[in-house]
Amino acid sequence: MGGESKWRKMKLALGLNTCLYLPKTDGDDESPPRTSDVSPRMPTTPTPSSSGLQLSKYGHKSSPKRTCAICLMTMKSNGHAIFTAECSHSFHFHCITSNVKHGNRVCPVCRARWKEIPFEKSGSSRVKSGINSASWSQQDSWMILQGIRPQQMPSNRHVPLLFQAPEPPIFDDDELVNQKVEEISSGNTNSNGGVEMKTYPEVSAVERSAHFDNFGILINLKAPVTKGNLNTRTPIDLVTVLDISGSMTGTKIALLKQAMGFVVQNLGPLDRLSVIAFSSSARRLFPLRRMTEVGKQESLQMINSLVANGGTNIAEALKKGAKVMTDRKFKNPVSSMILLSDGQDTYTSISPRKTGLKPYYQTLLPPSVGKKDDFHLPIHTFGFGMDHDAVAMHSISENSGGMFSFIEAENVIQDAFAQCIGGLLSVVVQELRVEVECIHPVLQLGSIKAGSYNVGIDDNGRSGFIEVGDLYAEEERDFLVVIDIPVEESGNDMPLVKFRVIHKDPIKKTTTVLGTEDVIISRPETTAGKQIVSVELDRQRNRLRAASAIAEARAAAERGDLAAATLLLEDCRKKLAESVSARVGDRLCTGLVAELREMKERMASRRVYESSGRAYVLSGLSSHSWQRATARGDSTDLTSEITSYQTQSMVDMVSLSQTMCFSRSPSTSMINPTAGQSNNKKSLRSIHSFPAPQPR
CATH class of the missing domain: 3.40.50.410 (von Willebrand factor, type A domain)
Structure with missing residues (x-):
């Protein structure tokens, strides 16, 4: 028949755990043979007009060398496909496809000009026969045999990754979301209760005649408990x-x-x-x-x-x-x-x-x-x-x-x-946002300590927000708001700030707004015997202090100053050991001390830091931040x-x-x-x- 057959144009075979050798014949049929007829068989002596795809597990009997002429590595690299050209020279398939990706048809060894190459541009004859070579990368060298699906391959074969149809230009072929999601949202709830919120001022009282700079107010949020039922929890993409x-x-x-x-x-x-x-x-x-x-x-x-x-x-x-x-x-x-x-x-x-x-x-x-x-x-x-x-x-x-x-x-x-x-x-909470507003007319927000979460304070310093996003069931978040407390000569109580929490239920798609009572401290003439220090807030200050020390130590280590890095961690460890929460046996403080010790050990030498210390520290910082x-x-x-x-x-x-x-x-x-x-x-x-x- 006139011209090359479609089957001839697809003779680069499947890269399975064997090779498929198809010598050129005058009687090639226009139609590819049935799947059952495509049985792997080993080549004897390849003819100059043949090219094939095989796995190097079996080697190549006719190649003059046992190494790839491009990368100079052995042809017996496990799992590497091998391309045999018309001139009988063989190469790793990923090497030769890189070498000829721009249409070069010359053998790198003998300089013979090839009639066929393993890669051709879109629009070539290969595309017409179902092989779009331009859509594959160097290592994606497995050719597609049009009309054969992975399910039709022998069950004992290791099916290559790319034995599938070409990707569409737009990924809008996602499967329909199950309608049960809508049924869930109109029926059952996926959690027990809503977000819990608690607030803690640093101390309960400040003397009227004293000012208190960097006064901390802690807000603690806790997500509700999930029922854990597949039919009631939030579906995920x-x-x-x-x-x-x-x-x-x-x-x-x-x-x-x-x-x-x-x-x-x-x-x-x-x-x-x-x-x-x-x-x-x-x-x-x-x-x-x-x-x-x-x-x-x-x-x-x-x-x-x-x-x-x-x-x-x-x-x-x-x-x-x-x-x-x-x-x-x-x-x-x-x-x-x-x-x-x-x-x-x-x-x-x-x-x-x-x-x-x-x-x-x-x-x-x-x-x-x-x-x-x-x-x-x-x-x-x-x-x-x-x-x-x-x-x-x-x-x-x-x-x-x-x-x-x-x-x-x-x-x-x-x-x-x-x-x-x-x-x-x-996930039981989405689009969680915390808003804080000063109540007392002379107060302004100094800062909001929220790690990597998006934080904002308005121009006059009277209000701010924290964008938290999603919460998993039972997750907690602690954020620290810092203000300066001025002298207050009148009144026994001083209202400081108020919080508002807004979040969405991902199943019901309803929005909940939760507000707290005003955060108030007393302003007595003297605080002797009346001062109550918040262990909860001191615990979070320790967490923030440790996170800061770890970040500084990491920066020093990246500069090559491991001595300074380990000193920063040790100094922080000592400060934590002297804190209020440490004195009452707080488990968080104990854990922080242990963590700092571990990081110090992973900065003991440049070799240790490069191999595991850097990754360990960055993972810890990620955990701190979020x-x-x-x-x-x-x-x-x-x-x-x-x-x-x-x-x-x-x-x-x-x-x-x-x-x-x-x-x-x-x-x-x-x-x-x-x-x-x-x-x-x-x-x-x-x-x-x-x-x-x-x-x-």
């Missing part, structure tokens, strides 16, 4: 962005699949999940889909197909993850993203060596995510191992309103995910001494992570049902964070 670069091979990617299996199994039929896998580029495995039984099975199949290879392109992965959220047609009440990486972005120019400027890590964050007033999408980042860019990961989470966790030990990855999911699946639990390191010393920010939902999910066994089925065969179970106790201890206040 979750995008997980997973690093599958070459450094994730072996145990790492196996544990990642296991952790993702746990996430999938614990999402409900009202929740929706989408997965972005990235290495040298990023690809959406599947759109936002509900985690019904069918949705779970199909999701696990795709997750199990992941193959580690290539570089690390975090910026593109985040951009694609944000696109899933911004393009979606439907929305669940809660939206969030999880990012896990064990490396550094090798494609985005953020290094001072490249730019000559201070690293600008926010360039990794999609613009749509940074606009908190427009689109709030917290990105919870997980730095895995010793080689990840902790500063970049912390910056991404901090600028998006998410948490940064440091996973030091491989066997903790599932527990870290479990803690995060335990919180995300228990007053929320993070996973930190692999220390087993702190959790026996402190109470973490973990809520009961988080604790329950971590416990479930350590006891849950996955069913062995074809869709979950890659998920190890027993991995890590022998280390359950250690894993649980590794999930810890900044201590929470004692029950009042």
Whole structure:
């Protein structure tokens, strides 16, 4: 027949655990053979006119060398596809696609001119036959065989990640939100009661003739308890962005699949999940889909197909993850993203060596995510191992309103995910806002201590606000308002400020406004024997003091002055030990002292700081800033001494992570049902964070 057949144009075969060799014949049919006829068979001696895709597991018998002529690495690198050209020279597929991506048809070894290359631009003959080569990146070199779905492949084969249809230009193919959400919002409630609010002045009385500068007023907020029922809790849209670069091979990617299996199994039929896998580029495995039984099975199949290879392109992965959220047609009440990486972005120019400027890590964050007033999408980042860019990961989470966790030990990855999911699946409060207003006519707000939360004070200093956002069930937040108390000659009582709390119920979509009684202190002639110091407020001052010391110590460590860094931590530890709350045996203060000691040890040398200290400190700062639990390191010393920010939902999910066994089925065969179970106790201890206040 005239011209090359469509089947001939798709002869680059599937990259499975074998190779498919298709010699050119004069009798090629215009139609591809039936799926059942495409049986793998080993080549004998390749002809000059043949090209094929195979896995290096089997090697290549005709190549003059056992190494790739481009990267000079062995052809036996596990999991690397190999391209054999018409001239019989072979290369790693990701190497040659990079070499010829602009249409170069010359062999790098013998300079022979090729008739066919593994990559061609859109609009070429390959596109007509169902292969859009331009849509794949270097490591995304698996070719698509039009008309064959992953479900049709042999169940014992390891299906490549990219064996699927090309991505649409707009991600508006998300699955319809279940109508039960509306039924829930008009029926049951997802929590017991509303937000609880308490206020504490620093002292109960100030002498009339005295002024008190930097007088503190604490407001404590506590979210209601959730019922924890799948049919009454708030549904979530979750995008997980997973690093599958070459450094994730072996145990790492196996544990990642296991952790993702746990996430999938614990999402409900009202929740929706989408997965972005990235290495040298990023690809959406599947759109936002509900985690019904069918949705779970199909999701696990795709997750199990992941193959580690290539570089690390975090910026593109985040951009694609944000696109899933911004393009979606439907929305669940809660939206969030999880990012896990064990490396550094090798494609985005953020290094001072490249730019000559201070690293600008926010360039990794999609613009749509940074606009908190427009689109709030917290990105919870997980730095895995010793080689990840902790500063970049912390910056991404901090600028998006998410948490940064440091996973030091491989066997903790599932527990870290479990803690995060335990919180995300228990959101009971949204759009929480705290407003404060001075009552006494001469008072002005000095400052509002709220960590990373958005804070504002009006021009005349008489009122201010704190934008808090979402709260998980039973979560607490403590904010400190500072004012100067002037001399007051008249009256026995002095009203200071009043608070108002506004928040939305994510299920009922109703708004609640909660106000307090005025915060009042007495102004006696003398306070001798009448002074009552607030332990609750002193506890929070200690927390803020420790957070400040850790931030200063980290800055000193980054300058290379570890001696100054450890001195700052030790000085703070001594001050905490002398505080009012320390003298009454406050557990938070005890935990802070232990935390400072741990950080001091992780700054003992440049090697220790670079390998784990920086990530450990940044994870702690993240926990301080947002007053929320993070996973930190692999220390087993702190959790026996402190109470973490973990809520009961988080604790329950971590416990479930350590006891849950996955069913062995074809869709979950890659998920190890027993991995890590022998280390359950250690894993649980590794999930810890900044201590929470004692029950009042």
